[in-house]
Amino acid sequence: MxxxxxxxxxxxxxxxxxxxxxxxxxxxxxxxxxxxxxxxxxxxxxxxxxxxxxxxxxxxxxxxxxxxxxxxxxxxxxxxxxxxxxxxxxxxxxxxxxxxxxxxxxxxxxxxxxxxxxxxxxxxxxxxxxxxxxxxxxxxxxxxxxxxxxxxxxxxxxxxxxxxxxxxxxxxxxxxxxxxxxxxxxxxxxxxxxxxxxxxxxxxxxxxDRPFLTENHKMWLFFEPDLRQRLSDLDRTCGMLERVRSALLESLPAGEVSMQAVGRKLGVSTRTLQRRLQGEGTSFQQILDTLRESLAYHYLRNTAMSSAEISFLLGFEDANSFARAFQSWTGKTPGAVRHELAVGNAQDVASASRTPD
CATH class of the missing domain: 3.90.1520 (H-NOX domain)
Structure with missing residues (x-):
């Protein structure tokens, strides 16, 4: 793997x-x-x-x-x-x-x-x-x-x-x-x-929507098959875990987070998707939860976005759904984690500013 x-x-x-x-x-x-x-x-x-x-x-x-x-x-x-x-x-x-x-x-x-x-x-x-x-x-x-x-x-x-x-x-x-x-x-x-x-x-x-003066449809038709082939070759050489993770990163804000939707995007059946992920020692839900948790921490740590905004970016129906899921992953609410991160950052700044006696 x-x-x-x-x-x-x-x-x-x-x-x-x-x-x-x-x-x-x-x-x-x-x-x-x-x-x-x-x-x-x-x-x-x-x-x-x-x-x-x-x-x-x-x-x-x-x-x-x-x-x-x-x-x-x-x-x-x-x-x-x-x-x-x-x-x-x-x-x-x-x-x-x-x-x-x-x-x-x-x-x-x-x-x-x-x-x-x-x-x-x-x-x-x-x-x-x-x-x-x-x-x-x-x-x-x-x-x-x-x-x-x-x-x-x-x-x-x-x-x-x-x-x-x-x-x-x-x-x-x-x-x-x-x-x-x-x-x-x-x-x-x-x-x-x-x-x-x-x-x-x-x-x-x-x-x-402003027209490109450089548009060249005939040249694109000549050039595109090679790009499609190289993309196909890349997909064949990478693991299904990374393909699913990549597809989810693109689809999360649109709320397209079901296995069926990702399978359609990757051109594989849900059964094949399950089998290949199992062979790589993971599952669709594990990938989705891990990715959402990682992104949630990223947004909580580095942005001032509200829980509603973060829940949208992570593909949840509403902020309450996001809060429940986040608590199931971490045992804490998003607000509590953001507060902890803010306190930790403040302590780091204070520590760095101290000079030895």
Whole structure:
């Protein structure tokens, strides 16, 4: 099981990265030396790195870029040279779409080819909220990678529409040293960046539906079968536990948490789903409860969301259902746990501020 599980915790590195870095003034050799990775990494085909190596690569890119241009954040350095001729499967699949809504739907479908991430979209009458979550919550990615994804999505919309599209809201877990760059990011996005536990982008529906001038349906029909095949290959090599967990992360806010709904999403019968999970030493309900409990702690610890808001994100019918389930997992109410976490954080801050006699 461990061998199959590890395959889902990998990130793709595309040869096009070398061109983009070069255009941004960052050459590959010193980056790869910093990251302690093979010198020919960007020349290889279908490179996938584990989380630790991939995050170290991004930290090396940032360190090298900052050594050359310390006054400009690395994601913005890359954004300035990003163009539609940079061949990256993620960018290409999106640019061929009819509009930003279609682009994000495609990215949500194929994002696991790039990284163990999940993209969710919630649309109301006026705007669309896009959130980016990671399937490896125990090892969060470096801030530069999260920020780059938000910069990429906004730059994608601008490139494809040739319009200065600005988010209505943009937020992510702000690093401690963000203040020095906050003005530059506000200028890029056209709105101040705020803190949130979950990386979030909010766009006006008019911008989500604005036609892409780069739409190319024929090219997409040529390109898509290979993406579908690679996604199928990835599914075959990863365990059912991770496939179910990934499907649930996407489906929880919509309340689609039944085994039947997940089975349909994965293209397997409930009987097959039960049998394969049993073979991996778990069950559907165990995965669902463990995921909900982990996310609940995450939201209670890192956000000010109400129990009603958390219950919605976890796919419960109401806040009371969430509270009962949470108490069955932990023996405590969500309010009690949030209070304990707040007290613990306050004690940590007080302890850190004390100086020895």
């Amino acid at each position: 461990n061998g199959r599980r590890s395959s889902t915790l990998e990130y793709s590195v595309w040869p096009g990265w070398r061109l983009l870095m070069q255009d941004a003034g960052v050459t590959a050799p010193p980056v790869l030396r910093r990251a302690q990775l093979p010198g020919d990494l960007f020349a290889r085909r279908s490179v996938r790195l584990n989380s630790a190596d991939f995050f170290r690569l991004w930290e090396a890119i940032e360190a090298e870029a900052q050594s050359l241009q310390p006054t400009i954040p690395t994601p913005l350095q890359i954004a300035r040279v990003m163009s539609s001729d940079w061949f990256d499967p993620e960018l290409f699949a999106a640019l061929c779409s009819a509009h930003m809504r279609g682009a994000m739907e495609r990215l949500a479908t194929y994002i696991r080819l790039i990284a163990p991430m999940a993209i969710r979209m919630v649309r109301n009458d006026k705007h669309t909220t896009i959130t980016l979550d990671f399937l490896t919550a125990s090892q969060p990615p470096p801030a530069v990678f999260l920020i780059f994804k938000m910069v990429l999505f906004v730059q994608l919309a601008r490139l494809a529409t040739r319009t200065q599209i600005n988010p209505l809201q943009i937020s992510w877990p702000l690093p401690d040293d963000f203040e020095k760059d906050s003005g530059l990011y506000a200028a890029f996005f056209g709105t101040p960046v705020t803190h949130s536990a979950v990386t979030t982008l909010v766009l006006d529906n008019a911008d989500m």
